[in-house]
Structure formats: structure tokens, C-alpha cells
Amino acid sequence: MDYLQIKRAASLSGEIKISGAKNASLPLIAMTILANNSVTINNLPHVADINTLLKLLSNLGAECSSSWSDKENITTIDTSDLKETKATYDIVRTMRASILVLGPILARFGHCEVSLPGGCAIGQRPVDLHLKALEQMGAVINIEAGYIHATAPDGLKGCEIIFDKITVTGTANIVMAAALADGVTTITNAAREPEVVQLCEILNANGVKIEGIATAVLTIHGTAGKLLNIDPFSVIPDRIEAGTYLCAAAITRSELTLKDVNPKHLGSVISKLQEMGSKFTITDDSITIHPSEVIKPVKIVTQEYPAFPTDMQAQFLALATQADGTSIIEERLFENRFMHVSELQRMGANITLNGNVATVNGRSKLSGTDVMATDLRASSALVLAGLVADGITDVHRIYHLDRGYDSLEKKLQNVGADITRLKEGSA
Ligand SMILES: CC(=O)N[C@H]1[C@@H](OP(=O)(O)OP(=O)(O)OC[C@H]2O[C@@H](n3ccc(=O)[nH]c3=O)[C@H](O)[C@@H]2O)O[C@H](CO)[C@@H](O)[C@@H]1O
Numbered sequence: 001m002d003y004l005q006i007k008r009a010a011s012l013s014g015e016i017k018i019s020g021a022k023n024a025s026l027p028l029i030a031m032t033i034l035a036n037n038s039v040t041i042n043n044l045p046h047v048a049d050i051n052t053l054l055k056l057l058s059n060l061g062a063e064c065s066s067s068w069s070d071k072e073n074i075t076t077i078d079t080s081d082l083k084e085t086k087a088t089y090d091i092v093r094t095m096r097a098s099i100l101v102l103g104p105i106l107a108r109f110g111h112c113e114v115s116l117p118g119g120c121a122i123g124q125r126p127v128d129l130h131l132k133a134l135e136q137m138g139a140v141i142n143i144e145a146g147y148i149h150a151t152a153p154d155g156l157k158g159c160e161i162i163f164d165k166i167t168v169t170g171t172a173n174i175v176m177a178a179a180l181a182d183g184v185t186t187i188t189n190a191a192r193e194p195e196v197v198q199l200c201e202i203l204n205a206n207g208v209k210i211e212g213i214a215t216a217v218l219t220i221h222g223t224a225g226k227l228l229n230i231d232p233f234s235v236i237p238d239r240i241e242a243g244t245y246l247c248a249a250a251i252t253r254s255e256l257t258l259k260d261v262n263p264k265h266l267g268s269v270i271s272k273l274q275e276m277g278s279k280f281t282i283t284d285d286s287i288t289i290h291p292s293e294v295i296k297p298v299k300i301v302t303q304e305y306p307a308f309p310t311d312m313q314a315q316f317l318a319l320a321t322q323a324d325g326t327s328i329i330e331e332r333l334f335e336n337r338f339m340h341v342s343e344l345q346r347m348g349a350n351i352t353l354n355g356n357v358a359t360v361n362g363r364s365k366l367s368g369t370d371v372m373a374t375d376l377r378a379s380s381a382l383v384l385a386g387l388v389a390d391g392i393t394d395v396h397r398i399y400h401l402d403r404g405y406d407s408l409e410k411k412l413q414n415v416g417a418d419i420t421r422l423k424e425g426s427a
């Protein structure tokens with residue numbers, strides 16, 4: 001097993017190229033199940049979750065091939081010979097987003113079995129809203145022995161769905177199911193995350209008329225079972241990876257430029273960093289963050305897009321430990337997404353947790369020690385803390401981090417960080 005060893009960075013400088021978004025890539029890979037051609041995807045990130053989903057599709061009978069290099073990064077997926085319709089526990093348990101194959105397989109084949117993903121470190125994360133919506137579309141769903149058994153022998157039918165809560169993968173799943181359904185589906189209270197928007201845009205450009213893209217009400221005109229011919233496309237930049245590196249610059253009081261980024265997707269993150277004192281130079285596809293000696297305390301509430309993302313909460317919490325005052329961070333999406341707090345406390349951070357609210361007293365002198373990553377973004381929060389902690393910080397269990405950050409240590413090394421990937425037991 002690998003771990004990361006980090007030594008305090010004087011300051012960082014240079015450029016970081018942002019990879020394609022993991023959370024956009026996952027539904028887009030699942031979307032290829034709706035196609036009858038070999039689909040070419042550019043800019044998938046080189047992260048474990050993508051390999052996991054490609055493996056799941058291969059197990060179902062898809063032909064997947066990737067060519068990764070510094071210059072190009074192209075994957076083709078051909079699902080024309082897909083026959084298997086069961087997503088088994090061994091894969092689903094490693095990645096909750098595997099649930100994204102449920103809608104497209106059911107829509108294409110009229111039956112599907114997907115292992116229930118179960119909870120994870122950040123919360124219970126039920127999929128009841130996905131299932132309820134599919135039932136409204138005519139699916140019969142039974143849960144047996146840990147598997148979702150879904151059938152729709154007469155095909156899925158367009159209908160009116162109102163989500164009780166905004167769900168990102170739930171919206172993506174139902175949009176994909178509705179794409180091949182018979183008739184028109186409207187989804188009210190749909191997620192508006194850029195990753196959902198890209199899925200809708202690509203479907204809309206490839207034979208599935210979708211109205212209301214980027215709004216809370218989507219109207220999807222299904223093809224009544226006709227498979228799609230999907231043109232090559234490129235995945236949008238990862239706004240959470242970009243936000244993480246902006247926090248790396250802010251916490252080390254450095255100047256960094258992010259390339260191949262979409263600043264429009266980072267509105268709430270940039271605005272919070274501005275409140276904390278950072279200054280920015282922004283172009284259409286780059287963001288330069290300028291150093292600010294004083295980090296001001298902040299109030300953050302995580303909410304659905306376009307508000308502040310829960311996937312940036314841990315990184316801002318790490319940054320708040322260095323603020324000149326007391327920050328209040330409220331987590332509204334996931335009931336257990338503060339696992340990084342106890343590890344940051346072990347490094348000397350002064351944080352009080354009260355339910356879903358963290359009070360972070362800044363100006364903490366952090367000390368490097370052994371810390372344990374508990375989930376994907378908790379991992380990057382510990383890396384950020386390691387960049388400003390005295391001594392050596394060893395971040396263990398970075399398989400969480402490898403799920404979603406493409407070449408994190410290389411990208412940080414290139415801008416001057418002292419960070420090394422080591423094997424447990426090797427030092
Ligand atoms: C692969 C991917 O894109 N993951 C993102 C996605 O996760 P994911 O799509 O799993 O998150 P959701 O948007 O579905 O979850 C939002 C809230 O709704 C609840 N809920 C969801 C579905 C359901 O059927 N029932 C239910 O109660 C969840 O427990 C959570 O409290 O959006 C989250 C919220 O922005 C992000 O943190 C994740 O990084």
C-alpha cells in the first residue's frame with residue numbers, strides 16, 4: 001500500500017494543468033451503454049474510479065481501450081456487444097458511482113441487476129430516489145440478497161418525476177434512463193452540477209432532445225428504445241481538483257496558475273477564497289491565484305451547485321486552520337463528512353465539532369505526524385495541512401485519494417512541493 005510523505009513547503013510557484021472531471025467522466029462512461037457505436041472520449045482523468053468503471057463495463061461485455069500519454073488521453077468504448085446485465089458486488093463495493101449503470105442498462109435491455117452500493121465513510125448515501133423514479137417510469141424493482149433487481153419488460157415510459165431531494169447521480173441515472181424511454185420525462189428538482197449539465201448537453205447533441213439543461217427542470221424526449229450514435233467529445237475540467245490546488249496556493253501563501261480549467265464552474269469556491277483574502281487573475285481557461293499574507297476566517301455552508309460544494313469542505317477546513325480568526329463550516333449534504341477533523345486535530349488544529357458544524361479556530365501551528373485518509377477529499381485536506389506543518393506528515397491509506405486525483409504528487413512536485421509517494425514498510 002502507498003502513502004504520501006510531505007515536508008513543509010516554503011512556497012509553491014508555477015502552473016498546474018487540471019485533468020478531466022472524475023464526476024463528469026463517470027456518468028459519461030455509463031452513457032456509452034446507450035450507444036450503438038464505438039464512443040471516443042477525450043480527457044478522462046487517470047484515476048482509480050475511472051479504471052473501476054471501465055472494468056465494470058468490460059465485465060458486462062464492452063470493448064474499452066485507452067491511450068494515455070502526456071499529449072493525448074483518449075478512450076474508446078464500444079458497448080455494441082454488451083450482453084451481461086449484472087453489476088456485481090465485488091466492483092460496486094469499491095465505487096458507489098457504479099449505480100450509474102442501472103438507468104442505462106435497464107433502459108436498453110429491460111432488465112438489470114446491480115449490487116446495492118451501501119454506505120461509505122461520509123454517510124449512508126441511499127439510492128431510494130433513483131429507484132423510486134425508475135418505478136415511476138414503469139420499472140418493477142425488488143431488493144434481494146443485497147442486489148437491486150429491476151425489470152421493465154415493456155420498456156420504460158416517460159413520466160413526471162419530482163425529486164424530494166436534489167441528487168447528482170440520481171439525476172444522471174434518470175436522465176440516461178429517460179433518454180431511451182418511450183415518451184417525455186420531466187425531472188423537477190434536478191441537479192444543476194456542471195457534470196450533469198455536460199451529460200445532458202452530450203445527449204442533446206446526439207439524438208435525445210433535452211430542454212431546460214442547467215436548470216432545475218429537465219424535459220427529456222426519449223427515443224423509445226432507439227440506441228444513440230454518439231460523436232467524440234472531451235470531458236470538462238475537474239472543478240474540485242482545481243479548487244484543491246487553489247487551496248494549496250492559499251494555505252502556502254503562494255502564486256499558482258491553473259491551466260485547462262473552467263473558472264465559471266468555480267464561482268462559489270473563488271468567491272470564498274476572495275473573502276479569505278486571495279486575489280485572482282482569471283481568463284476563459286486559466287486561474288491565477290495571488291498570495292495573500294493574511295488568511296481571513298470564513299463562514300461556509302455546503303449546498304448543491306451553484307452554492308459551495310461539499311467536495312471542497314475538507315480542503316477549506318484545512319485552510320481555515322491557518323486563518324487569522326474563527327471560521328464556521330457547516331456540512332449540509334452528508335451526515336458524516338468530518339472524518340478529517342480528528343486527523344487535523346492530531347496535527348494540532350483547534351477545531352470543535354458540534355453535529356454538522358465545525359468551528360475552526362485559526363492560527364494553529366500544525367505538526368507533521370502519521371495521519372490516515374478516510375475518504376477522497378479528507379485525503380487532500382491532510383495533504384494541504386502537510387504542506388504547512390512542521391516536520392514530516394505521512395498520509396496513509398491514500399487509495400482514497402487515488403480514486404479521484406490524477407497524479408496529485410507529480411502536479412504538486414512540479415510547483416515546488418516536497419511530496420513523495422512511498423510504499424508502506426519501505427522507509
Ligand atoms: C460520483 C459523483 O458525482 N459523486 C458526487 C455526487 O454524489 P451522489 O450523487 O452520490 O450524491 P447525491 O447528490 O445523490 O446526494 C445528495 C444527498 O441526497 C441524499 N440522497 C441521494 C440519493 C438518494 O436516492 N437518496 C438520498 O437520500 C444523499 O444521501 C445526500 O445526502 O454528488 C455529491 C454531492 O454533490 C458529491 O459529494 C459527490 O462527489
Ligand SMILES: C=C(OP(=O)(O)O)C(=O)O
Pocket residue numbers: 023096097311376377404
Ligand atoms: C464523494 C466523492 O465521490 P463519490 O461520490 O464517488 O464517493 C467526491 O468526489 O468527493
